[in-house]
Amino acid sequence: MAEMVTLIINGLKIHAPAGTTLLEAATDANIYIPHLCSNEELAPYGACRLCMVEITQGERARLVASCIFEVTEGLEVKTNTERVLNVRRLVIELLLSRNNKHPALLKIADELGVKETRFPVEQRGCILCGQCVRTCREVVGVSAIGFSGRGITRKIATPFMESPPDCIACGSCVYVCPVQVIPMKEENGVRTIMKYDYPMQKCRKCGQYFAPKKQLEYFSKITNLPLEHFETCVGCR
Amino acid sequence: MKKVKTAQELKSLQEEIKNSRDPEKPCITICAGTGCLTYGSQKLVDNFRSEIEKQNLKGKVEVRASGCHGFCERGPLVVINPQNIFYQRVGLDDAEEIIKETVLNGQIIDRLLYVDPVTQEKILHEDEIPFYKRQMRLVFGMNGNIDPNSLEDYLAIGGYSALIKVLNGMEPEAIIEEIKTAGLRGRGGGGFSMGLKWEATRKAPGLPKYIICNADEGDPGAYMDRSLLEGNPYSILEGMLIGAYAIGSNTGYIYVRNEYPLAVKNITIAVEKARELGILGKDILGSGFDFDVLIVRGGGAFVCGEETALIASIEGRSGEPRAKYVFPSERGLYNKPTNINNVETWANVPLIINKGAEWYRSIGTENSKGTKIFALVGKINNTGLVEVPMGITLREIVYDIGGGIPKGRKFKAVQVGGPSGGCIPESHLDLQVDFDALSKVGSMMGSGGMIVMDDRTCMVDVALYFLKFLEEESCGKCTPCREGVHQMRLILERITEGNGKEEDLETIEWMGKAIIDGSLCGLGGTAPNPVLSTLRYFRDEYEAHIKEKTCPAGVCKALITYTIDPELCTGCMVCAKICPVEAATGEKKEVHTIDQYKCIKCGACFESCKFDAVKVS
Numbered sequence: 001m002a003e004m005v006t007l008i009i010n011g012l013k014i015h016a017p018a019g020t021t022l023l024e025a026a027t028d029a030n031i032y033i034p035h036l037c038s039n040e041e042l043a044p045y046g047a048c049r050l051c052m053v054e055i056t057q058g059e060r061a062r063l064v065a066s067c068i069f070e071v072t073e074g075l076e077v078k079t080n081t082e083r084v085l086n087v088r089r090l091v092i093e094l095l096l097s098r099n100n101k102h103p104a105l106l107k108i109a110d111e112l113g114v115k116e117t118r119f120p121v122e123q124r125g126c127i128l129c130g131q132c133v134r135t136c137r138e139v140v141g142v143s144a145i146g147f148s149g150r151g152i153t154r155k156i157a158t159p160f161m162e163s164p165p166d167c168i169a170c171g172s173c174v175y176v177c178p179v180q181v182i183p184m185k186e187e188n189g190v191r192t193i194m195k196y197d198y199p200m201q202k203c204r205k206c207g208q209y210f211a212p213k214k215q216l217e218y219f220s221k222i223t224n225l226p227l228e229h230f231e232t233c234v235g236c237r
Numbered sequence: 238m239k240k241v242k243t244a245q246e247l248k249s250l251q252e253e254i255k256n257s258r259d260p261e262k263p264c265i266t267i268c269a270g271t272g273c274l275t276y277g278s279q280k281l282v283d284n285f286r287s288e289i290e291k292q293n294l295k296g297k298v299e300v301r302a303s304g305c306h307g308f309c310e311r312g313p314l315v316v317i318n319p320q321n322i323f324y325q326r327v328g329l330d331d332a333e334e335i336i337k338e339t340v341l342n343g344q345i346i347d348r349l350l351y352v353d354p355v356t357q358e359k360i361l362h363e364d365e366i367p368f369y370k371r372q373m374r375l376v377f378g379m380n381g382n383i384d385p386n387s388l389e390d391y392l393a394i395g396g397y398s399a400l401i402k403v404l405n406g407m408e409p410e411a412i413i414e415e416i417k418t419a420g421l422r423g424r425g426g427g428g429f430s431m432g433l434k435w436e437a438t439r440k441a442p443g444l445p446k447y448i449i450c451n452a453d454e455g456d457p458g459a460y461m462d463r464s465l466l467e468g469n470p471y472s473i474l475e476g477m478l479i480g481a482y483a484i485g486s487n488t489g490y491i492y493v494r495n496e497y498p499l500a501v502k503n504i505t506i507a508v509e510k511a512r513e514l515g516i517l518g519k520d521i522l523g524s525g526f527d528f529d530v531l532i533v534r535g536g537g538a539f540v541c542g543e544e545t546a547l548i549a550s551i552e553g554r555s556g557e558p559r560a561k562y563v564f565p566s567e568r569g570l571y572n573k574p575t576n577i578n579n580v581e582t583w584a585n586v587p588l589i590i591n592k593g594a595e596w597y598r599s600i601g602t603e604n605s606k607g608t609k610i611f612a613l614v615g616k617i618n619n620t621g622l623v624e625v626p627m628g629i630t631l632r633e634i635v636y637d638i639g640g641g642i643p644k645g646r647k648f649k650a651v652q653v654g655g656p657s658g659g660c661i662p663e664s665h666l667d668l669q670v671d672f673d674a675l676s677k678v679g680s681m682m683g684s685g686g687m688i689v690m691d692d693r694t695c696m697v698d699v700a701l702y703f704l705k706f707l708e709e710e711s712c713g714k715c716t717p718c719r720e721g722v723h724q725m726r727l728i729l730e731r732i733t734e735g736n737g738k739e740e741d742l743e744t745i746e747w748m749g750k751a752i753i754d755g756s757l758c759g760l761g762g763t764a765p766n767p768v769l770s771t772l773r774y775f776r777d778e779y780e781a782h783i784k785e786k787t788c789p790a791g792v793c794k795a796l797i798t799y800t801i802d803p804e805l806c807t808g809c810m811v812c813a814k815i816c817p818v819e820a821a822t823g824e825k826k827e828v829h830t831i832d833q834y835k836c837i838k839c840g841a842c843f844e845s846c847k848f849d850a851v852k853v854s
Contacts, residue, residue, distance in 0.1 A: 049715050052754070068560045120727070152713065
């Protein structure tokens with residue numbers, strides 16, 4: 001059992017295990033902090049900056065990203081000061097300038113009292129939270145996609161903008177995207193993610209297409225089990 | 238060079254070299270820093286060397302190609318010792334004459350002397366020139382006395398004395414205490430106490446510990462770290478050796494940008510020679526202390542000067558910062574305790590150990606000790622690198638050292654601290670320059686860039702320039718920096734194009750604060766500074782662009798027109814000749830005119846007219 005620390009969030013005394021982040025501690029205590037790039041399955045990242053909170057240490061008050069800042073004993077945290085809200089309003093307006101359609105963004109905007117962005121909208125869809133890239137690296141373990149470019153030209157990309165050789169077509173990136181901008185479809189035994197096609201495997205027993213061949217090959221490789229073992233769908237096993 | 242095995246042996250070698258040198262032997266020092274090299278000083282060095290051969294003076298006259306002397310405006314520079322005669326703007330073919338006249342016959346070559354622009358007096362000696370006289374060149378001054386590729390030269394001026402002192406029985410804790418007491422603060426931008434950083438790294442659990450020299454200087458117009466690495470790489474190695482010993486580290490990294498080929502070359506040679514001599518490697522000088530240095534070349538991303546991005550880059554990942562809620566002193570390179578300091582900070586260390594913390598503390602202001610090297614550039618007469626004691630006023634730097642504004646124009650502002658520094662107006666010229674005073678007026682020390690602007694500089698345009706730079710250099714990881722700086726740039730661009738809206742100023746002020754509060758690293762956390770500081774001191778200029786659609790400084794192309802005053806035009810035809818688009822036309826001795834439809838507002842006519850007949854409005 002991890003050591004427990006006591007901290008104060010919005011005047012409330014909270015107990016949390018040492019090593020947890022402020023966002024986790026607040027969420028466990030039913031205190032809502034908006035966030036987009038944080039995911040409990042992934043290592044702390046701190047990129048979207050929606051989850052900023054104000055902490056006081058000594059006499060100094062400063063803003064930190066609650067998804068990466070770890071709880072400390074006696075820490076005083078305020079999640080809704082004017083300074084915090086200003087950062088969140090700017091962030092959501094900036095994100096709306098990339099995507100002003102998705103309900104997840106519109107919901108956060110609404111909570112912050114932001115009706116629309118004052119910045120010119122260039123519909124890009126992707127908000128660059130990086131969840132897809134990090135999931136591919138940290139959870140799936142293949143790093144088939146990454147970031148390219150920097151600053152405003154940053155985007156999610158495949159190596160050399162070609163069909164990603166390491167992709168196992170698992171679709172985790174599609175699943176994890178908070179604004180659902182990675183297209184995926186399955187048709188006639190082929191799964192298409194973005195614009196790349198991946199053939200599916202037919203179940204040896206029921207004959208249904210059930211998983212991308214590359215994913216099964218990957219399973220076989222990391223488990224050291226014969227490929228045939230995976231060529232039967234879970235339902236028929 | 239033979240390997241030295243003890244501190245005593247190194248000391249004897251130092252003495253031996255010192256004694257073998259005749260202080261009266263003529264020595265011609267040619268500045269071969271990057272500035273002078275671009276004037277062609279390497280050719281000058283070659284010419285001196287072949288002339289010495291030709292005149293059979295080998296062994297009698299020394300020729301030394303040194304690092305940067307700082308007075309880049311007047312290069313190529315040549316100093317002749319022991320008399321300390323200073324020649325400037327030396328022609329590549331002047332070598333023969335200098336040797337014949339000055340070195341052999343003691344005659345001064347008048348045309349090569351520096352002329353004080355104020356008194357019109359010719360000045361003979363380097364140390365009497367106002368540019369140098371008001372400086373305190375503790376760190377940078379050694380550049381002129383050594384050939385950067387000669388370890389003997391460094392030993393001859395007492396180099397590695399601090400290392401000898403340290404290895405002769407100073408305890409690591411005592412060294413850290415000395416640096417703490419000296420009050421040395423990081424010269425790379427953060428201004429954090431170097432001693433405290435060393436202490437934290439020493440005390441942090443985990444082995445191995447690393448030290449890093451941050452030589453990823455990337456501010457436009459700044460080149461002090463470059464010139465130190467190029468001109469005196471040994472002092473940086475000595476500082477790192479002492480730091481490593483105090484911290485308990487056996488591996489150091491020098492992260493230097495690949496765009497600095499001479500710095501890379503000179504530091505590489507210095508490391509090799511130090512290994513040969515036995516002051517890098519295993520069991521240094523018999524002390525049982527092992528230390529070596531690896532040189533990592535950076536790819537030129539500005540953000541890699543940020544320490545966590547730099548660490549990521551050394552580890553082979555893309556240069557993106559992480560939040561510094563846990564300092565590198567606890568978890569840095571490869572998640573091990575790491576001390577990272579910039580070039581100039583490391584170069585201060587031997588000085589403190591040699592002369593003592595009390596001496597060092599006597600220089601500077603209450604909370605900023607020692608000297609700082611600034612890159613003095615822009616609309617200033619004496620462009621160059623200047624090292625001044627903390628607490629000197631901006632006015633002294635700009636007017637006494639910098640020689641004021643060229644062409645008799647009026648001072649408008651000085652931008653201090655690199656692209657994300659702030660513009661300081663004339664009303665603050667008497668500000669005593671140190672870490673705290675600069676941040677109080679909305680600027681910062683940064684790494685020490687100082688860009689002087691005259692009354693023909695548009696402050697909105699300046700803010701836009703820096704913002705563009707930062708927008709391009711943002712890594713793109715966090716939203717406020719990536720999107721916020723971009724949107725801010727679009728607004729500023731609109732203002733300079735005459736399409737600003739009344740509410741724009743309020744918007745950029747609000748954005749600026751939120752970007753500072755919300756950004757992940759120091760790049761975004763300071764990016765709005767140039768905008769906020771110009772807005773603070775030059776709000777009227779922004780308002781003129783927005784409300785009156787004019788650019789008071791006559792810079793923003795969309796808002797200005799060039800016309801010719803018929804009263805003043807003499808019909809000399811210079812403007813017509815220089816105009817690249819044939820917009821300025823007219824017959825000889827007739828009043829000229831500018832076709833507004835054709836004019837691209839390049840300003841060439843304005844700059845070239847000797848009669849002030851071209852007007853901007």
